[in-house]
Amino acid sequence: MAVSGSKEFDIKADPATVMAAIVAVDRLGEWSSAHKSVTIESTYPDGRPHRVRMVVSVVGISDEQVVDYAWDGENHMSWTLVESGQQNKQDGSYTLTPIDGGTRVKFELTIDPKIPLPGFIVKKAQKTAIDTASKGLTKFSESF
Template sequence: MAVSSTKSFEIKATPEQVMAAIAAVDRLPDWSSTHKKVVIESTYPDGRPHRVRMTVSVIGLTDEQVVDYTWDGDRSMSWTLVESTQQNQQDGAYTLTPSGGATTVDFSLTIDPKIPLPGFLVRRAEKTAIETAGKGLTKFVEENFR
């Protein structure tokens, strides 16, 4: 059963600063407690990550994932799951919009676990991801990219 969520939040930084933080994929474990290990396997000519292998642990499940990233300048970044030990599908995106002296971040995530899980566990994992995207990324940007 695929589950989708969205969240909008504001970060007191420019879109360029926020995207620089998002592009620092190798530092995901610094601000996302679910990300245990991140290895960038390939990059685009501009140096931004293309294919990334990661170990993620949430709600007691550990997942080995490979995702492909797509970038649209400092406007948006999206990713698609290529392979996973625990998921059939995962698609996510960050879309950035200037908002005065800040940036509005729209985050979306769709996940579809391989094994049947009780709905409350799927919702808990989803909530963890959404909260991490908001609070973790905001703190990471404000402490490292402003």
């Protein structure tokens, strides 16, 4: 059962700083407790991450994932799941919009687990990811 969710939140940092924090994929573990390890396997010519392998643990479920990142200018990034032991699909994105005093961030996430799980567990995992994206990225960006 695939679930999708999104959240908009404001960060007191300009979009360039927020994007720099997002680009620092190798530092995900500093603001996301779910990310146990992150290895950048390939980059684009500009140095931004392309293929990334990570070990994550959410609501007691551990997974090794490979995701491909895509960058659209300075205000949008997305990722797509390439390999996973626990998920059929995962798509996510960040869209940044300048606002007075900072940046409005729209975070979107769709996950589809491979094994049947109770809906409340899938929803809890998704909520955890969305909360981490908003609170963790905000704190990391504002101190970046």
